[in-house]
Structure formats: C-alpha cells, structure tokens
Amino acid sequence: MNSFTTELTVDRTPEEVFAAVTDVRAWFSESITGIATAVGDEFSFIDKSIPTSRIRVTELVPGRRIAWHVEDAYLAFIDQHDEWTDTRMTFDLTPSPGGTTLRFTHHGLTPESACYRDCSRGWTSCVNTSLHALLTTGVGKPIPKSEAPEGHLAE
Numbered sequence: 168m169n170s171f172t173t174e175l176t177v178d179r180t181p182e183e184v185f186a187a188v189t190d191v192r193a194w195f196s197e198s199i200t201g202i203a204t205a206v207g208d209e210f211s212f213i214d215k216s217i218p219t220s221r222i223r224v225t226e227l228v229p230g231r232r233i234a235w236h237v238e239d240a241y242l243a244f245i246d247q248h249d250e251w252t253d254t255r256m257t258f259d260l261t262p263s264p265g266g267t268t269l270r271f272t273h274h275g276l277t278p279e280s281a282c283y284r285d286c287s288r289g290w291t292s293c294v295n296t297s298l299h300a301l302l303t304t305g306v307g308k309p310i311p312k313s314e315a316p317e318g319h320l321a322e
Contacts (some may be wrong), residue, residue: 171276171287173294177302178266184187188233188258188269194307209238212310220251231250233258250282251275269294271280 176212191210192199201210203224211221226234252273261268271294276286293310303306316319 169270169277171249171283171290172270172272173291174268174270175295175299176263176265176268177299179302181260181262181267182275184260184267184269184302185230185233187226187307190301192309193294194301194309196310196312198312203233203235221261222256224258240259249284249321256320269298 179187187194191203196212199210199212200285202208203210203222204227206227208224209221210238220234220235220240221238224233224240225236226232235256237251237254237256240254240314252281254273257270257272257274259270261270261273273286276283280286297308
C-alpha cells in the first residue's frame with residue numbers, strides 16, 4: 168500500500184522530537200481538544216476547511232515511535248466523507264548524525280484516495296513546516312481555529 172510518508176531531520180534529540188509530536192496543539196491544530204500523551208488518550212479537531220477527526224493514541228515508545236488510530240473522521244470537501252476513518256498515522260524517530268530523523272506515515276492515505284492531493288499537502292505543511300518550526304524555534308505554526316463544518320463530529 169503506497170501510504171503517504173514525509174520525513175525531516177532536526178538537530179534535536181529523539182526525546183525532544185517525541186515531546187514535540189505529542190504536543191499536538193502546538194503544531195497540528197489550535198482547535199484540538201483532548202491530549203495525546205498516553206496510550207488510550209484521544210484528541211479531536213473540528214474545522215471547516217480540513218478533515219475533522221477523533222484520533223486515539225495507540226502506541227508510545229519514548230524517543231522512538233508514536234502511533235495514532237483515526238476512530239472517526241469527516242472530510243467535508245470530498246464525497247466519501249469518512250475516508251480517514253480507520254486509518255493510522257505513525258511517527259518513527261531515528262537518531263541520525265544531524266540529530267533526529269522523523270518519518271511520518273499516514274497509513275491508508277494512498278494516491279487512490281480522493282483526498283490524497285489535499286491531505287498530503289496538509290500533512291507536509293503540518294510536519295515539515297509547523298512541527299519543524301516548533302522543533303527549531305520553539306514555536307509551531309498550527310492550523311488556526313475556525314468554525315466547525317456542517318455535519319461535523321460531535322465532541
């Protein structure tokens with residue numbers, strides 16, 4: 168399965184990268200409710216211009232790996248609104264000569280997915296721009312809060 172993957176290397180320890188990834192409000196979306204710091208935690212976001220989701224943390228290996236499962240999703244901008252439901256995201260951290268390499272994969276987001284073009288661009292921005300900024304400057308560039316779309320998930 169050709170799932171979407173992007174990666175970055177930053178001059179930070181794996182533990183620092185791990186801590187940044189689990190601070191989802193600081194780099195992913197300002198509209199996030201809930202937390203992502205322990206296995207079983209859930210967080211949600213509701214936004215009129217991006218996928219709306221409820222995500223559960225399924226794996227945390229400090230300094231090495233983070234995994235999420237999309238419990239529920241609503242993508243208002245495509246016909247198959249639940250395309251993200253039951254997909255997974257992983258963050259694999261590897262020490263490298265330049266610090267730490269983070270490899271992000273959205274398993275189930277494939278080139279055949281209706282939202283692939285827009286969602287892969289969104290993930291690239293969230294990971295390679297916002298998370299990178301959080302790691303290198305201390306301030307991420309999360310998606311700003313906005314109004315909920317029609318038919319959004321209940322919090």
